[in-house]
Amino acid sequence: MMATCGGVLRELAQQRRRFGYPRLHILLRPPGITINRKKTQRLYREEGLTVRCRKGRKRAIGAWAPAPALALPNQRWSLDFLHNQMAIRRRFRILNIVDGVTRECLRAMLDTSISGKRVVRELADLIAERGAPKMIVSDNGTELTSNAGLA
Numbered sequence: 001m002m003a004t005c006g007g008v009l010r011e012l013a014q015q016r017r018r019f020g021y022p023r024l025h026i027l028l029r030p031p032g033i034t035i036n037r038k039k040t041q042r043l044y045r046e047e048g049l050t051v052r053c054r055k056g057r058k059r060a061i062g063a064w065a066p067a068p069a070l071a072l073p074n075q076r077w078s079l080d081f082l083h084n085q086m087a088i089r090r091r092f093r094i095l096n097i098v099d100g101v102t103r104e105c106l107r108a109m110l111d112t113s114i115s116g117k118r119v120v121r122e123l124a125d126l127i128a129e130r131g132a133p134k135m136i137v138s139d140n141g142t143e144l145t146s147n148a149g150l151a
Contacts, residue, residue, distance in 0.1 A: 005035055006043050013049045020044075020051050074130060076100035079123075079138040081114070095119060097126060100137065106130065119144070 012024050021044035025037050082094040095109040107126055138144045
């Protein structure tokens with residue numbers, strides 16, 4: 001009986017790789033195998049079964065270089081997101097684009113959701129108005145590491 005349970009458990013674990021022993025135990029019931037949850041756990045461990053680890057999320061990467069000392073306006077822009085919440089518990093975000101030398105706020109964009117495509121569009125509009133900076137600096141937050149920013 002235990003050999004069959006182990007075999008069925010192994011087959012189920014191969015079919016459903018993200019299931020641990022509690023979910024596999026539930027799947028064992030319909031075929032008519034009556035088995036204690038603790039026994040399922042013991043067999044799961046003896047068979048050497050584990051939930052497969054997922055690979056990490058792929059993030060967009062860019063080249064990193066140390067920032068040189070700049071003294072002229074419109075040479076380095078800094079991008080950063082601020083998060084806050086209203087009294088009605090609604091969250092919002094603000095994208096700030098600041099000139100690194102003059103500390104002038106070039107653009108502040110407020111919305112409940114700001115996508116990577118929208119950030120690129122706003123930057124393109126700002127570049128059309130003021131000209132392109134020599135460099136754009138941002139933290140490596142998840143907001144600014146999307147593939148839309150690399151295009």
